[in-house]
Amino acid sequence: MTNSIAEISDAEVIFAVGSNTTESHPVIGARVRQAVRKGAKLIVADSRDIPLKRDAEIYLKIKPGTNIALINAMINVILEEGLEDKEYIKNNTEGYDEFVEVIKKYTPEKAAEICGVDPEDIRKAARLYTSTPKATILYCMGVTQHLNGTETVISLSNLALVTGNLGRESSGINPLRGQNNVQGACDMGALPNLFTGYQPVNNPEVIQKFEKAWGVKLNNKVGLTVPEAMHKAEQGEVKVLYIFGENPMVSDPDTGHVEKALKKAFVIVQDLFLTETAELADVVLPAACFAEKDGTFTNTERRVQRVRKAVEPPGEAKADWEIIAEIMNRLGYEAKYNSAEDIFNEIRTVTPQYAGITYKRLDKEGIQWPCPTEDHPGTKILHVGKPTRGKGLIKPVEYEESPELGSEEYPLILTTGRILYHYHTRTMTARIEGINKLAPENYIEINPKLAAAKGIKDGDMVKVTSRRGEITIKARVTDRVAENVVFIPFHWGYGANVLTNGELLDKYCKIPGLKVTGVRLEKLA
Amino acid sequence: MINLKIDGRDVCVPEGTTILEAAETAGINIPTLTYDPRLGPCGDWDVCVVEVEGRLDFPKASSTVVEEGMVVRTETPAVVNVRKAILGRILANHPLDCLTCPKSGACKLQELCFKYDVKEATGVKTREERPIDDTNPFYYSDPNKCISCGKCVEVCAKLQCAKVLSFVEKGPHKYVSPPFGTAIAQSECVSCGNCVSVCPVGALMPKSKEVFRYWETEPVRTTCSYCGVGCQMDVLVKDNKIVDVRPADGPANGGLLCVKGKFAYGFVNHPDRLKKPLVRKNGKLEEVTWEEAFDVVVSKLKETKEQYGPDSIAAFSSARALNEENYLMAKLMRAVIGTNNIDHCARL
Ligand code: SF4
Ligand code: SF4
Ligand code: SF4
Numbered sequence: 001m002t003n004s005i006a007e008i009s010d011a012e013v014i015f016a017v018g019s020n021t022t023e024s025h026p027v028i029g030a031r032v033r034q035a036v037r038k039g040a041k042l043i044v045a046d047s048r049d050i051p052l053k054r055d056a057e058i059y060l061k062i063k064p065g066t067n068i069a070l071i072n073a074m075i076n077v078i079l080e081e082g083l084e085d086k087e088y089i090k091n092n093t094e095g096y097d098e099f100v101e102v103i104k105k106y107t108p109e110k111a112a113e114i115c116g117v118d119p120e121d122i123r124k125a126a127r128l129y130t131s132t133p134k135a136t137i138l139y140c141m142g143v144t145q146h147l148n149g150t151e152t153v154i155s156l157s158n159l160a161l162v163t164g165n166l167g168r169e170s171s172g173i174n175p176l177r178g179q180n181n182v183q184g185a186c187d188m189g190a191l192p193n194l195f196t197g198y199q200p201v202n203n204p205e206v207i208q209k210f211e212k213a214w215g216v217k218l219n220n221k222v223g224l225t226v227p228e229a230m231h232k233a234e235q236g237e238v239k240v241l242y243i244f245g246e247n248p249m250v251s252d253p254d255t256g257h258v259e260k261a262l263k264k265a266f267v268i269v270q271d272l273f274l275t276e277t278a279e280l281a282d283v284v285l286p287a288a289c290f291a292e293k294d295g296t297f298t299n300t301e302r303r304v305q306r307v308r309k310a311v312e313p314p315g316e317a318k319a320d321w322e323i324i325a326e327i328m329n330r331l332g333y334e335a336k337y338n339s340a341e342d343i344f345n346e347i348r349t350v351t352p353q354y355a356g357i358t359y360k361r362l363d364k365e366g367i368q369w370p371c372p373t374e375d376h377p378g379t380k381i382l383h384v385g386k387p388t389r390g391k392g393l394i395k396p397v398e399y400e401e402s403p404e405l406g407s408e409e410y411p412l413i414l415t416t417g418r419i420l421y422h423y424h425t426r427t428m429t430a431r432i433e434g435i436n437k438l439a440p441e442n443y444i445e446i447n448p449k450l451a452a453a454k455g456i457k458d459g460d461m462v463k464v465t466s467r468r469g470e471i472t473i474k475a476r477v478t479d480r481v482a483e484n485v486v487f488i489p490f491h492w493g494y495g496a497n498v499l500t501n502g503e504l505l506d507k508y509c510k511i512p513g514l515k516v517t518g519v520r521l522e523k524l525a
Numbered sequence: 526m527i528n529l530k531i532d533g534r535d536v537c538v539p540e541g542t543t544i545l546e547a548a549e550t551a552g553i554n555i556p557t558l559t560y561d562p563r564l565g566p567c568g569d570w571d572v573c574v575v576e577v578e579g580r581l582d583f584p585k586a587s588s589t590v591v592e593e594g595m596v597v598r599t600e601t602p603a604v605v606n607v608r609k610a611i612l613g614r615i616l617a618n619h620p621l622d623c624l625t626c627p628k629s630g631a632c633k634l635q636e637l638c639f640k641y642d643v644k645e646a647t648g649v650k651t652r653e654e655r656p657i658d659d660t661n662p663f664y665y666s667d668p669n670k671c672i673s674c675g676k677c678v679e680v681c682a683k684l685q686c687a688k689v690l691s692f693v694e695k696g697p698h699k700y701v702s703p704p705f706g707t708a709i710a711q712s713e714c715v716s717c718g719n720c721v722s723v724c725p726v727g728a729l730m731p732k733s734k735e736v737f738r739y740w741e742t743e744p745v746r747t748t749c750s751y752c753g754v755g756c757q758m759d760v761l762v763k764d765n766k767i768v769d770v771r772p773a774d775g776p777a778n779g780g781l782l783c784v785k786g787k788f789a790y791g792f793v794n795h796p797d798r799l800k801k802p803l804v805r806k807n808g809k810l811e812e813v814t815w816e817e818a819f820d821v822v823v824s825k826l827k828e829t830k831e832q833y834g835p836d837s838i839a840a841f842s843s844a845r846a847l848n849e850e851n852y853l854m855a856k857l858m859r860a861v862i863g864t865n866n867i868d869h870c871a872r873l
Contacts, residue, residue: 005754005777026717026783027754033686055686177753181851182844182869188851190842190869196852201865214860219835223858223865229839238839238866239829244854245843246870266825273797274810283821284810286799289792290750291760291767295847297748299755299777307847310745310760310767311793315800316815320843320850324857330823333861335853343849365776366748366755420715423751423785424845428792434662434732435789438716 001301002172002382003136004368009034011170012134015043015125017156018067019140020050023420025176025300032138043125045070047415048445048487049480058125062115064415064485065516069399070122071155073111075162076103077126084130088164095394099158102396114399116482130163134170141178141417151397161392167383177300179424180290184298187353187369192223197351213350216333226252233261242268244320245287249276250425250493253500254468270320273427276493287320288313295321295340296362298369302379304357305366402516410466410518412450413485414499422491429491442492443476446521447485451477454523461524464488466499466517472524486521529595544575544597545586555586555599556608556640558633558725559674563684563780568674570615572608572637575599583607605641612638613647615672619726621646626670628727630739634672655700660710663788664721664731668700671728677701677720684781689714701728718787722772722780731788735768746773749786750845754778756786766794826862835863842869 008014008031022029029052036042036055044056047064062070078084079100089096108119129135137156153175160166160173177183189196199206202220211218224232230248232238234257241262252258262280269281278284290297292313298304313319321340328335337343341359348355353369356376361367367378383392405413421439422429429435444464446456456462458477463470464486471494481487488496500517528537531548538547543566548555557573566588567573574583578596583604586597598604615634623629638644652669659665673692678701681690689712693702703712721729744759757775760767767790772782792798802818803810813821829837842854851869858867 006779022715025752025754026715026785027756027778027781030685030717030781034684037683037686179844179870180748180750180753180755181846181848182753184848185842185844185846185851185869188848189855190851190867192865192868195859196855201859210859214856216860217863218859219863219865221836221865223836223867224839226841226868226870229841229866229868233839237837239833239837240825240839242838242840244841244850245845246841248841248870251870266829268822268825271799272792273795273799274803278799279810281803281810282805282825283818284799284803285818285822286801289798290845291745291747291790291793293847295849297750297755298848299748300753301755301777303755303776304848305748305755305757305775306746307750308745308747310747310762311765314794314798316802317798317800318815320846321853324850324853326819327822327826328853328857328861330819331826331861335856337853340847340849343853347848347852366757421784423789428751429785429789431792431795431797432789433791434716435784437662438784 001174001176002166003170003174004301004303004380005031005299007170007381008032008136008138009038010134011035011040011136012132013041013043013128014136014138015045015129016052016138017045017071019138019176020046020048020052020417021138021140021176022051024140024178024418026420028138028176041128043128045125047482047485048417058121058128060115060117060121060125061482062117063482064413065402065405066111066115066399067152068155068397069106069111069114070117071152071159072103072106072397072399073108073119073122074126074129075155075159076106076111077108077123078130078159078162079103081127083127084162085164089162089394092164092392093161093394094391095396096162099394099396102398106399129159129165133165133168135163135165136171137165137173138176139174140176154395155397157392158394158397161394166392167381169381172381172383175300178418180299181297183300183302184296184304187298187351188347192225195350196347197353210350230258230261233265236264238265240266240268242270243277243281244270244324247271247275247277247425247427249280250497251490253497255494255498256469270323271427272317273431275425275427285323286313286315286317287323288317292317293319293321293340296344299366302368303366304354304362304369306359306362405516405518407518410520411484412519412521414464414466414496414517414519415485415487416490416496416500416517417487419489419491422489424491425493426491441474442489442495443474445476445478445481445487447481447483448477448479449483450486450521451475454521456521456523463522463524464499464519465522466501466519468501469498471495471498486519527591527593527595529591529593529597531597532599538591542591543587544577544584544589544591544595545573547591548586548597548599553599556637557587558637558672559676560587561676561680561723564676564679570611571674572611574604574607574611576601576604608637609641609643610647612641612643613645616643616646617648617650618652619646619672620669626727627730627733628670628739632727633725658702658709659732660708661714661716662732663716663784664718664729666701666709667728667730668702670726671700672726673699673701674725675701676723676725677729680719680723684779685715685717685719687713687715687717690720716784716788717782718784719772719781722782722787731769733768734791735763735766737763737768742768744771749782751785751789756782758782758786760790830862836866838862838864839866839868842867844869
């Protein structure tokens with residue numbers, strides 16, 4: 001996030017796009033509603049009637065995968081009506097002229113047709129977004145889990161840049177990160193192309209720095225992403241997969257393909273429970289959970305916060321770091337750490353953003369990176385005054401229809417998402433009795449008209465088929481989804497991700513296009 | 526800035542500050558049953574009364590704004606008498622079953638009755654018994670214990686913004702419930718438990734599987750392990766078990782939690798947890814010692830690296846694990862194995 005979570009309560013206009021905030025980030029959702037209570041206006045763009053719809057001033061129920069057309073059209077209106085921040089564009093951005101040409105094509109009328117909304121609503125949304133300096137954008141997987149996810153993010157950044165709605169209190173572009181420490185995992189370099197602190201693995205200076213710090217020669221070839229590693233495992237090129245705290249059998253697209261890959265490779269799984277993935281493993285290592293160890297998580301507002309040990313791990317389970325350190329030692333690389341704090345102190349020496357953060361400082365309250373020195377207070381808002389890279393790049397992006405669509409065989413659009421009561425692949429929440437009472441089983445949301453046409457009643461079992469596979473699932477008839485769209489929460493194994501596409505990845509960040517899958521639906525006899 | 530005297534101490538605070546806040550800055554604690562800085566002044570009948578020189582009444586510290594030259598006394602015999610009377614009246618409609626009430630030890634009413642030596646009710650009971658609503662799987666509402674302070678209603682409406690709870694009046698009874706007295710399970714309640722966390726008495730209570738007393742528990746401040754909001758919370762531990770979770774006033778959550786942070790901690794102690802390493806033998810996963818598991822892992826990694834090169838090994842790190850663990854996993858892959866094949870499910 002470029003801003004802090006608390007600032008959301010004071011925003012005057014909030015544009016929530018592809019974020020089912022009250023369910024995926026419930027306390028941020030509450031903050032959005034607090035802002036609305038105080039008079040803020042909310043614009044929601046989503047392909048389902050999410051709970052925030054009731055709080056929205058403008059609600060844009062867009063066809064899945066059409067974010068770019070919508071956002072481009074909002075920019076079109078802004079430029080057409082002279083609502084842009086000309087000063088900001090002149091002083092702080094580049095690439096504007098070329099961009100204007102592309103934007104011209106995206107009239108509200110054209111976008112309205114692509115997205116399936118009223119062009120007037122697009123105009124209203126554009127005007128509202130530019131009506132106050134305290135306008136902020138929140139987005140989530142509904143934006144990123146598309147083949148053109150990176151481009152959609154660029155289009156949102158364009159929107160913020162042309163209006164200068166960036167780098168101020170309660171105004172910026174705020175991706176809401178899903179899992180508790182997804183921000184931290186990225187910060188720490190659990191990425192195939194980056195070391196800790198986003199330092200590229202193929203930059204000679206950086207390589208040198210880490211070779212010195214770690215005392216070994218390093219490989220400068222960018223590594224494999226999860227989907228790529230999965231493919232290579234299936235092809236037999238990746239021989240060993242070491243999976244810790246992840247459950248790709250449920251979370252990754254195209255379960256059938258994941259299963260083949262896991263069966264082929266030698267798989268080490270380190271987890272709390274015998275997950276669907278662990279069941280296929282060759283070695284399973286019992287790990288301690290968050291309440292059983294000391295350490296830090298970094299939340300979506302870049303705030304590093306302490307995790308403290310409250311209870312002992314069960315049986316012989318160990319903290320993940322202890323297990324990994326032991327493996328390092330046994331492989332002949334000395335990893336001498338007595339505590340998570342020892343590791344953290346090493347992280348500080350190689351990660352400029354974390355250099356000023358200490359466990360002692362964290363004792364009082366979490367600190368937001370960048371925090372370069374011990375007397376630095378941390379950074380609440382990014383890009384203050386002007387974008388961090390000097391000039392913000394405005395780059396035209398075009399809407400393209402997903403290749404999953406437009407087929408007669410699979411005429412419906414399946415979109416996936418989270419629900420309030422379950423977390424990710426349910427490894428933890430499925431063990432909670434009360435949760436299972438409130439959200440006992442998987443389901444598919446089907447529009448009443450579609451249901452009627454297919455003779456499906458609420459509670460019927462239906463068969464859903466995609467190019468990858470088929471599942472049987474209980475129908476929930478609701479107008480939350482449009483007539484040609486169906487929705488399945490992704491939390492349940494052998495559910496939505498049996499159907500989703502694991503081959504088509506975003507060309508930049510390799511995210512799978514989970515939010516749009518062509519499917520067909522039948523009532524089960 | 527406004528200058529005033531509280532209990533003989535000079536206090537200087539900005540205009541608009543309440544007596545309660547001013548006293549707090551001077552380290553003077555004015556007792557209240559229900560004060561919550563996020564919600565503004567306490568209810569009408571709270572015990573936060575004080576004496577202000579020149580005034581005949583006993584103004585409420587939580588709603589009275591300081592004035593220049595004010596002289597405030599917080600604990601005079603007269604003030605204490607007013608507080609006792611208020612507590613006595615509340616007790617008239619509150620069961621005296623502290624012996625078995627699970628809130629005992631964390632109950633504000635109990636704490637203040639103890640402090641002011643109030644043992645008996647004043648006046649007669651004006652309410653009749655009402656059934657407990659236990660339709661929510663995580664908490665129950667016992668209207669007989671409710672002191673009608675309204676905190677739950679406020680939290681639900683102003684902070685959680687769910688507007689599930691309201692006061693329902695039936696004759697002389699005023700109790701808290703979803704509109705028209707419907708059951709909680711039939712309402713729009715999202716089970717965030719924020720109402721439960723602020724209830725000063727045993728009216729809104731978590732349904733706990735454990736039998737414990739609050740004074741037997743040890744709070745440990747930590748970060749919720751579910752979503753990326755990073756709510757701060759205290760897990761309450763008894764005998765190496767988490768028995769309850771209380772929201773903390775973290776920068777992101779401001780004292781709120783959602784259903785997962787508040788109630789979904791039972792996985793920690795679940796019997797399904799893995800307790801020993803497992804290795805596949807003859808097609809089946811079997812329990813082994815750590816020594817054996819490490820041997821298998823390490824020899825496999827060594828062998829594969831020698832035979833097929835480091836890029837034939839890949840790791841999926843974890844968006845749920847610690848920073849320290851993600852760093853170490855990346856270091857293991859890069860510095861020890863010699864590959865950049867490390868990723869995690871940021872994209873999923
Ligand atoms: S649990 Fe949350 S939503 Fe339900 S009544 Fe309480 S505060 Fe309101
Ligand atoms: S249920 Fe608790 S918080 Fe709500 S009004 Fe009654 S005593 Fe107050
Ligand atoms: S309590 Fe809920 S909103 Fe807060 S971090 Fe946990 S899961 Fe997220």
